[in-house]
Amino acid sequence: MPHHDPDELDSYAVILTQLLPGTWTSELRPHDVRADQHVLTVGVWDMNQVAEALAARPLEHDVILTRDDGRRLFLMDHPHYEDEFLIAAMAPVGVHTEAFRAVREPDGITIPGDPERATEAVITDLLPRYETALAQVNANTARLTSTASRPDTLVMTWTESGELSVSTDHGEVAEILTGNGFVPDTDRHTYLLAGDDTAHQAQCVRAAGTALGVIHVGVTLQNAPHRSAPTTTRVPAPRPPTPNTLRSR
Template structure:
């Protein structure tokens, strides 16, 4: 493998940090043991030429470029050509393995040793695919976190007049309540489904409960305490099975 001098690789990376969009820093890493590279490069987000190069050639050095918004790029010498480098995206760190399911790898590219041409190729070719994949993984991770969290519960209470009231400080829950027939009372700071029409009230509870269930929020119905011993009817949110926590691409 025609490795460049470490200072040459680092200097090339330093110029790239100035040419790539955004703010980037760099870290030159030198490897003395071949076995270490598999641990140190585990987050390289590539199943194509970069993965093949890492599997077939001992890695003596690389550079990690990190942007201020958390993106990371892996830069290494080309395994065959001295006038080229190889660059790849790095997968988001500390992210649930299941979040990567179905997300295409933003495979790396070969870039010339000319920093300006290299920066143009990275910006036009690699970064758009990287950002799209990264956004999809982040959305998946957020959904997994929400679904695997213990379900919350919203208490709806019948008043003496037969109205059904609920209180929340979450904007998304408030939006669901108002969208499904509950009316906000600023004096009591509660959301009310009037008991004047019990059929409509029941429909409000059913539709709001279904929408809240999509947020992993259950609904509990209860009578006001002064009406006697409280009775509760829980309507639990779905409890999904906790997924595997080992990332597999």
């Protein structure tokens, strides 16, 4: 088994930070062989050769390369060759595990001891796959955040003047309301539907309810407090869908 000097890995990493595009820093991390290997490498975004190398023997040291925009790379000695190294992307932190679902890991690569050739391999091979995976995770995170903040049921309330009033701060819901006749109030969180034409009001409610149902939002109609029952027939609300939930990875 080859002997690996942590100072050599550290020096190699410093050269990479100077050659890679962007502004990078490096951090050498010596490890106690008795430390929990999984905790040390939990962020390594790899299910291929880097993961196999980490599972094969205790990790004595590694280097984390960090770009000023938060991208991180994991660098370690090759377990079998003194003149080669392994480098892999690191997954973003603070992201819901569901955001990684169906996203393929941007598996790491072997790079040579020549820093210039290594840099070229990282730029042309690893970084593009890293960016693709990050974009998918970010898109999933945005979708999950939107779904989590969206109401399961929207309450439409008749006012004393016969208008229907709805309060929401969810952009997609607000867009559906305004697209079906609701007018935003001054605070932009309340939307009103005129009641001077009850037939038109009912038509707008039905259309809005159908569109809201597509995004799994139910509709409930209610009277304002102390308001007598309306003289027109109330529009039945669409059946509320099953509430949205987040599943763990």
